[in-house]
Amino acid sequence: MKRITAVLLLGAAGAASAADITVSAAASLNNAFREAAAAYEAAHPGDKVLLNFAASDALVAQIAKGAPVDVFASADQDAMDKAQPHLAPGSRRNFASNRLVVAVPFSSNLELRTLADLRQPALQRLTTGNPASVPVGRYTKGALEKIGLWGELEPKFVFGTNVRQSLDYIARGEVEAGLVYQTDVASQAEKVRTAMVVPTTTPITYPLAVIKDAPNPAGARGFADFIMSAGGQAILARHGFGKP
Known part of the structure; x- marks a missing residue:
């Protein structure tokens, strides 16, 4: 039975298995990413997406302290900029607005x-x-x-x-x-x-990236690619998000 589990990462170190993909995402992505995680799991039997939702800056702080995160999705560029030292080179992409x-x-x-x-x-x-x-x-x-x-x-x-x-x-x-x-x-x-x-002074764009020391880099890339795919974008659109 496939499951999506919400975890508090600082208390969950060591809880993930090889097939787990741990995703830390901005609180506003809660509904959309739960649906996306279920769709990803359905397409990748044996994989399990662990979701951790909080304010983007709080998630950056967790990553900086060594929380076992594979993918980080932020609600603004500032938070992702703060996470830049921890990101896998070339993995940062805008995925929604x-x-x-x-x-x-x-x-x-x-x-x-x-x-x-x-x-x-x-x-x-x-x-x-x-x-x-x-x-x-x-x-x-x-x-x-x-x-x-x-x-x-x-x-x-x-x-x-x-x-x-x-x-x-x-x-x-x-x-x-x-x-x-x-x-x-x-x-x-x-x-x-x-x-x-x-009206906002800067566009509201959501970036995501794979974490440089991701426990599951292959799974991280797979989930990030799914979010950017037509299927992932359709899920985001159903929840009201625009194109990046």
Whole structure:
């Protein structure tokens, strides 16, 4: 029976077998990569994909500490740049794109047409990822700095440790609005809706790479190639991701 297992890598050293492919991926890839892992396993009997999801910077820190990772998939280029010393030469590729949106609880009555509307007194709490360690937070900060609103709005933010935590804050109504990815809204469409799309100062592109000291380099290359293939790209598209 083929399985996909989510693991915390720092506590799982030595748990992988020769056929395991350990993939550390940005939290926003959770749904898409679970489907991709199942499809890869179905096409490669005996292989098992171990998935580890967290904020991209946290994953880089795990890799730097020697976590047994085969493939790293990040939500921005900054995190992948930080991982560069640990990447197999020539393996870094962009595989998907996304959009930043302002999202609100599905039943919200807030009128939000422009980013300036986030200043209204009725909107007391916002969320996004922590800009110091989470790509969606970096995209958010850059977008708001460009129009001179970051300094004014920053006190309203409740920062998540990853984008899915911020999404949960919105879904539970613990904040009035948040800046997350379009694909995250789609994953909780019954609880969260998009109020507006936010232009970003840099395109939201997702890179992946094989880790230089990967325990399973052949499997790592195989899974990375699958993500870039027509089948892998179709899975990403079903979850709302764009072409790289």
